[in-house]
Amino acid sequence: MSGARVHLTAADPLVADHRIGGTPVVAAAAQIDLLLRACDAARPDRVRTLEHVAFRAPLRVTGPGTVLDVTTDDGRCALRCDGTEYATARHRDAPLPPPRYLDVAGLGAGCAEPVPLAGLDAWRRASGITYGPAYRAIRSARRGPGRILAVVRAGDDTTCAPAFVPPPLLDSVFQALGLLDAGAAGACLPWYVGRITARRRITGTVLALVEREAGEEAANGAVRGRATVCNQQGEVLLELDRITLKLSLIHL
Numbered sequence: 001m002s003g004a005r006v007h008l009t010a011a012d013p014l015v016a017d018h019r020i021g022g023t024p025v026v027a028a029a030a031q032i033d034l035l036l037r038a039c040d041a042a043r044p045d046r047v048r049t050l051e052h053v054a055f056r057a058p059l060r061v062t063g064p065g066t067v068l069d070v071t072t073d074d075g076r077c078a079l080r081c082d083g084t085e086y087a088t089a090r091h092r093d094a095p096l097p098p099p100r101y102l103d104v105a106g107l108g109a110g111c112a113e114p115v116p117l118a119g120l121d122a123w124r125r126a127s128g129i130t131y132g133p134a135y136r137a138i139r140s141a142r143r144g145p146g147r148i149l150a151v152v153r154a155g156d157d158t159t160c161a162p163a164f165v166p167p168p169l170l171d172s173v174f175q176a177l178g179l180l181d182a183g184a185a186g187a188c189l190p191w192y193v194g195r196i197t198a199r200r201r202i203t204g205t206v207l208a209l210v211e212r213e214a215g216e217e218a219a220n221g222a223v224r225g226r227a228t229v230c231n232q233q234g235e236v237l238l239e240l241d242r243i244t245l246k247l248s249l250i251h252l
Contacts, residue, residue, distance in 0.1 A: 003072065004038050009065035014167055017132025020189075026059040026068070027135070028190035029170035031087040035077050036164035036198055038070040039091050046093040047200075048164075050077070053089040053193040089196075096199070101234040107209060108142060111149040115141035115179070123179050129189075131175075137168040138175065139205070146212045148176045152229075153205040165202050165238060173227045176210040178245055181223040188223055194242025202237050206230065221247035 008015050008026065015024045032053065039048055059066075059081060069080045072091060079087040120138060124131045134155060141150040154166035174190050181188070212225040223245040229238035 004034075004041065004070045006034060006068045006070065007065055008061055008068065010061050010063075013132070013134040015061045017134035018171075019130040019132075020058060020128065022130075024061045026061060026066075026086075027167055027171050028055050028087070029165075029174065030167040031055065031059065031079050032170060032193075032196065033163050033165050033167050034068065034070050034079055035087065035089055035091075036196075038072050039077060039093065040164055040201075043093055045096060047096050048196075048198045049092050049094070050089040050196040050198075051092070051194065053087065053196060055087050055189075055191055056085055058189070059086045099199070100236045102228070102230050102236060104207065104230070104232070104234040107207060107230075107234075108149050110144040111142040111147060113143050115143050115148065115150075117141075120175075120179060123182070124175070127175075127178060135168050135171050135175075137166075137172045141176065143180070146180065148180060148208075148210045150176050150208045150210065151205065152208050162201065165198060169202060169206060169208075169229070170238075173208050173210055173229070173240065174243070174245065176208065177212065177223055177225045177227070177243060180210065180212045180225065181245070188221075188245035188247055190243070191222075191246035192242070192244040193240055195240070197239045199235075199237050202229070202231075205232055206237065207232065 010024045014030050018027045066081055071078055075090055077089050077091045078085050137152050137154045139151045139153055141148055152169050152172045154168040206229050208229045210227045225243050227240045230236045
């Protein structure tokens with residue numbers, strides 16, 4: 001078994017800038033990054049896959065702070081606080097394969113409609129989550145039927161340790177999927193991701209193609225989709241399948 005311990009306070013930007021009902025909450029994106037960091041520490045320079053990533057409950061940060069314990073053991077990784085599991089996943093790694101590239105010029109095909117940042121801010125205000133500056137990482141976006149292509153850049157001062165996937169970048173994927181639903185399913189939080197494949201640590205500006213699953217209806221209180229994140233040269237860095245945002249009890 002291996003693991004790591006992380007101390008977060010309500011003043012940390014990644015916590016302070018993500019609030020539900022006025023309470024600072026550790027974003028699902030930040031929890032995923034902590035899981036990936038713990039797995040990478042054991043065997044670096046390999047492609048990482050997290051499967052069946054599940055979030056049990058909102059992880060609140062109150063008082064002087066919260067201590068998070070991240071463990072990896074026999075292919076299972078978990079994030080705990082005060083003995084309670086808040087996030088779990090199965091983990092595997094493989095030798096780093098040759099890079100795969102997307103046609104950057106062709107990525108925007110089918111995404112011809114600009115998304116005004118003011119419209120994105122309006123969705124954030126109506127989402128039930130208060131997003132501070134740290135989580136406003138989408139620089140521009142265009143949309144088409146069932147998809148959004150976003151240019152995303154996370155700030156460099158939002159975490160005390162090098163991120164594997166900067167949480168504001170990953171949270172931007174969840175925000176884009178929620179924007180595709182336009183709130184029809186209600187106030188949704190990340191609840192499950194079927195598979196996350198991470199090639200290497202991500203820095204700088206990236207392109208995120210977020211697609212809602214065809215035929216999904218909002219009536220079931222969930223929004224499902226997938227995403228591919230690449231750098232500006234088109235190298236695929238991160239893939240997420242079977243993302244599920246689920247109607248949740250927002251006011252804690």
